[in-house]
Amino acid sequence: MTITTLAQLAADLDSGKRSSVEITQDYLARIEQSEHNAFISVNQELALIQAKTADQKRASGDRSALLGVPVAQKDIFCIDGMQTTCGSKILENFIAPYTATVVENMQAQGIVSMGKTNMDEFAMGSSNETSYFGDVVNPWSTADKTLVPGGSSGGSAAAVSAQLAPAATGTDTGGSIRQPASFCNLTGIKPSYGRCSRYGMIAFASSLDQAGPMTHTAEDAALLLNTMAGFDAKDSTSLDVPAEDFSRSLNDSIEGLRIGLPKEFFGDGLDSEMATIIETAVKQFESLGATIKEVSLPNSHLALPSYYVIAPAEASSNLSRFDGVRYGHRAEEYSDLIDMYTKTRTEGFGDEVKRRIMIGAYALSSGYYDAYYSQAQKLRRMISNDFTTVFEDCDVIMGPTTPGPAFEAGSRTDDPVSMYLNDIYTIPANLAGLPAGSIPAGFTASGLPAGLHLITPYLQEAKMLNIAHKFQQVTDWHTRTAPSAIGGKA
Amino acid sequence: MALDNQTVHTIARLARIKIAPQELDKTRGALENILDLVAQMEAVDTTGIEPMTHPFDATMRLRADEVTEVNQRDKFQAIAPSAERGLYLVPKVLD
Numbered sequence: 001m002t003i004t005t006l007a008q009l010a011a012d013l014d015s016g017k018r019s020s021v022e023i024t025q026d027y028l029a030r031i032e033q034s035e036h037n038a039f040i041s042v043n044q045e046l047a048l049i050q051a052k053t054a055d056q057k058r059a060s061g062d063r064s065a066l067l068g069v070p071v072a073q074k075d076i077f078c079i080d081g082m083q084t085t086c087g088s089k090i091l092e093n094f095i096a097p098y099t100a101t102v103v104e105n106m107q108a109q110g111i112v113s114m115g116k117t118n119m120d121e122f123a124m125g126s127s128n129e130t131s132y133f134g135d136v137v138n139p140w141s142t143a144d145k146t147l148v149p150g151g152s153s154g155g156s157a158a159a160v161s162a163q164l165a166p167a168a169t170g171t172d173t174g175g176s177i178r179q180p181a182s183f184c185n186l187t188g189i190k191p192s193y194g195r196c197s198r199y200g201m202i203a204f205a206s207s208l209d210q211a212g213p214m215t216h217t218a219e220d221a222a223l224l225l226n227t228m229a230g231f232d233a234k235d236s237t238s239l240d241v242p243a244e245d246f247s248r249s250l251n252d253s254i255e256g257l258r259i260g261l262p263k264e265f266f267g268d269g270l271d272s273e274m275a276t277i278i279e280t281a282v283k284q285f286e287s288l289g290a291t292i293k294e295v296s297l298p299n300s301h302l303a304l305p306s307y308y309v310i311a312p313a314e315a316s317s318n319l320s321r322f323d324g325v326r327y328g329h330r331a332e333e334y335s336d337l338i339d340m341y342t343k344t345r346t347e348g349f350g351d352e353v354k355r356r357i358m359i360g361a362y363a364l365s366s367g368y369y370d371a372y373y374s375q376a377q378k379l380r381r382m383i384s385n386d387f388t389t390v391f392e393d394c395d396v397i398m399g400p401t402t403p404g405p406a407f408e409a410g411s412r413t414d415d416p417v418s419m420y421l422n423d424i425y426t427i428p429a430n431l432a433g434l435p436a437g438s439i440p441a442g443f444t445a446s447g448l449p450a451g452l453h454l455i456t457p458y459l460q461e462a463k464m465l466n467i468a469h470k471f472q473q474v475t476d477w478h479t480r481t482a483p484s485a486i487g488g489k490a
Numbered sequence: 491m492a493l494d495n496q497t498v499h500t501i502a503r504l505a506r507i508k509i510a511p512q513e514l515d516k517t518r519g520a521l522e523n524i525l526d527l528v529a530q531m532e533a534v535d536t537t538g539i540e541p542m543t544h545p546f547d548a549t550m551r552l553r554a555d556e557v558t559e560v561n562q563r564d565k566f567q568a569i570a571p572s573a574e575r576g577l578y579l580v581p582k583v584l585d
Contacts, residue, residue: 097565193545207544236550305530316505323506325578330571337581341506354507355517359524361504375531377541382534384542417523433545458546 001481006069006167006220013058013068020058020068024051024112027070030486031115031164036137036149038158040075041083042115050112057110065223067110072165074156075116076123077103077211078200086202087121087131087152090322090329090348100200101232102169102211109227117168118155121350122319123176123204126422128154129413130352138183138406139482140448147406147448150180150422156214157184163485167215167224171201173208174307175401175426178438181214182401182451185440185480187468188214189221192459193433194239196225197232205314206237208307208430216478218439218468222246225461239459246462250469255289257467258395264300265399265425265453277442277450278400281471285398288470295394297386302379303428304420309363309376310431315353316360322348355416384432391457396467399425401438401451425453435461439468440477449477491525493518 012018028044047070054068078084078096085091103113120130127148128136136154138147139162149158153170157180160168170177172190181188189212196211203209213224225246232238259282266275286292324330324344331343349357363372390397402422412419429436434455441452452471456464472478498518502509509517563576572579 095569097562097569233551233553237544240551302531302534305528308524308528309531320506324571325580326566327569328571334581337583338506340581342508345506346508349507354505355520355524357505357507358498358501358517358521359528362501362521362525363528365501365504371532372528374541375534375536376528377543378536378539379531379534381539381542382536384545415523416520417527420527431545 001485003216003479003481004163004166005217006066006215006223007217009069009166010066010223020051020054020070020112021048023068024048024070024114027114027165033486034162034164036139036158036162036164036484037134038118038136038155038162038164039072039115040085040087040118040133040155043082046082047112047114050107054110054112062110064109066227068112070112070114070165071106071224072115072117072156072159072168073103073113074153074169074171075119076171076202077169078202079103079113082116084116084202085133086123087119087133088348088350088353089132092132092329094328098200101197101234102201102228105230106227111227114165117153117159120152120154121353122202122315123152123171123173124315124352124356125151126175126179126419127151127412129409130350132350135409137484139484140184140406141484142446146409148183148409150183150406152176153180153214157181157186160184160186160214160216161482161485163481163487167213167220169211169228170214171209171211172430173204173311174430175423177212177214178401178426178436178451178453179422181438183406183449185449185478185482186214186216187218187221187437187439187478188212189225189437189461189465190429190435191225191229191461192239192435194237195229195461197230197235197238199232199234203318205311206318207314208311218465218472219247219250221437222250222465241459244462246465249462249466252466253289254285254467254470257285257290258393259285259290259292260295260390260394260397261292262295262297262300262390262397262399264297269403269421269424270400271404273444274400274402274404274450277444278452281441281452282398284471284474288474293394295390295397297390297428299379299382299386300428303383303431304424306376306379306383307427307431308359308420309372310380312356312360313363313373314360316357316364319353319357352416380431383428387432387434395456396464397455399453401425401453405444405448405450429455434458435464437464437468439471442477491522491529493522493525
């Protein structure tokens with residue numbers, strides 16, 4: 001069994017070897033067979049209509065790069081007429097009345113959306129265990145241990161890893177694309193803040209949220225990002241920069257590439273096997289002509305504390321819209337308006353979402369603003385400045401994506417703070433708004449994937465994908481298939 | 491950081507969430523742990539540092555004051571828990 005990439009599917013479609021309908025049917029059948037709980041909803045009928053339309057467009061001369069390729073969408077993206085839950089009971093019966101710009105952009109290129117993937121509730125979680133729709137099984141789970149796929153884009157990661165979709169969309173507020181990509185042996189890219197429109201992407205923390213691709217290869221990530229990104233007047237923080245082809249420099253030489261290894265990313269708390277895997281991966285880059293330098297991000301230990309003020313504060317504001325008035329769940333019985341809001345929210349939100357909303361409400365409450373929110377934003381500036389300094393003489397920062405490999409389901413649910421530590425290496429890039437990604441870098445002795453984390457300067461996604469692609473040309477970690485992946489070559 | 495039960499109830503009220511009596515200790519413990527994590531911020535001297543509200547200090551764009559949206563009231567209200575004659579229905583607020 002081997003992986004099937006978007007590039008291969010696009011070639012098959014282009015040569016007429018297979019139709020979009022055939023490919024889509026194949027993946028839909030796999031989704032039906034799967035027991036990973038990777039999807040919250042699948043819309044076979046709509047997917048096949050889109051596939052048929054793509055085949056017709058191709059027949060009439062359309063040559064869009066990913067025309068007719070089926071993908072999975074994280075259930076955080078609104079799609080007109082489709083159930084959109086964000087992993088929450090409060091949106092269990094919500095049928096979106098409009099489509100997210102990212103999805104609209106993809107559909108304009110003829111990409112087929114097969115269904116909506118499972119996720120941590122409102123993207124708050126690192127194990128997919130906060131979903132109202134149940135845990136997702138990591139396809140790399142071993143015979144004796146059921147492992148989490150990571151989160152919050154855990155369903156997207158499991159879907160691609162189990163070969164239920166050749167690629168999926170994810171969103172990343174503190175690591176929600178990169179950490180599951182690392183846990184499931186995928187390439188996951190969080191672009192620069194503002195690259196992909198947030199319009200129609202249910203908001204968690206608006207100054208941090210960013211959508212990106214989850215794929216097997218860097219080449220695929222570039223292809224998918226090409227269809228997702230772009231300026232959108234409907235998103236007030238969308239980046240108004242010229243469109244670019246993220247594939248353009250995939251094959252450029254990385255001779256002379258300057259890699260910075262922040263010593264803070266290799267300290268206490270890093271699993272020793274992970275450390276060895278990352279060191280080996282970095283040596284591989286040396287053999288490709290890169291130079292390695294130890295650097296320091298002295299304020300990176302403050303990323304987690306400041307994130308757990310900023311993200312909950314923004315979440316408490318964003319999630320105030322779920323009140324049972326205009327859409328979503330409303331409690332059955334109530335005595336007055338406040339009681340209706342309170343019962344609706346108490347019934348509709350899970351524990352982790354409630355905790356974060358309460359932390360945010362506390363941090364923003366009268367008398368605490370300066371000590372919490374304002375102080376956190378000052379630390380955010382210091383963390384961001386550290387990156388600026390390091391990038392003065394480095395092209396890319398590398399390290400482990402996570403402190404350890406995928407962990408056992410249920411092992412960390414009782415201790416929120418230990419769960420938060422999963423994102424210790426990924427959060428700084430969100431705070432600074434920088435592009436970052438995770439690529440497969442090797443396996444532990446027990447066969448679990450480990451991700452190499454890449455962070456590049458602002459708007460340098462194409463460079464990051466070039467670096468990742470060159471690594472994937474000389475390694476085969478990304479081609480390994482998970483034990484419970486479905487089928488063979490799609 | 492220690493929180494008393496009254497503070498937990500106040501935060502919950504601000505968030506329009508109700509904490510059941512049997513969940514109070516667990517919720518308080520979890521909030522305290524998160525605030526302990528956050529407390530690491532206190533020791534940092536941030537004198538003279540400008541708060542960073544947004545990556546790259548981007549400012550919100552202003553658009554021309556023109557009507558760009560079409561009226562989709564019926565479509566949007568079709569998914570409301572309770573709507574009638576173009577209005578969202580809620581419990582009586584004024585007597």
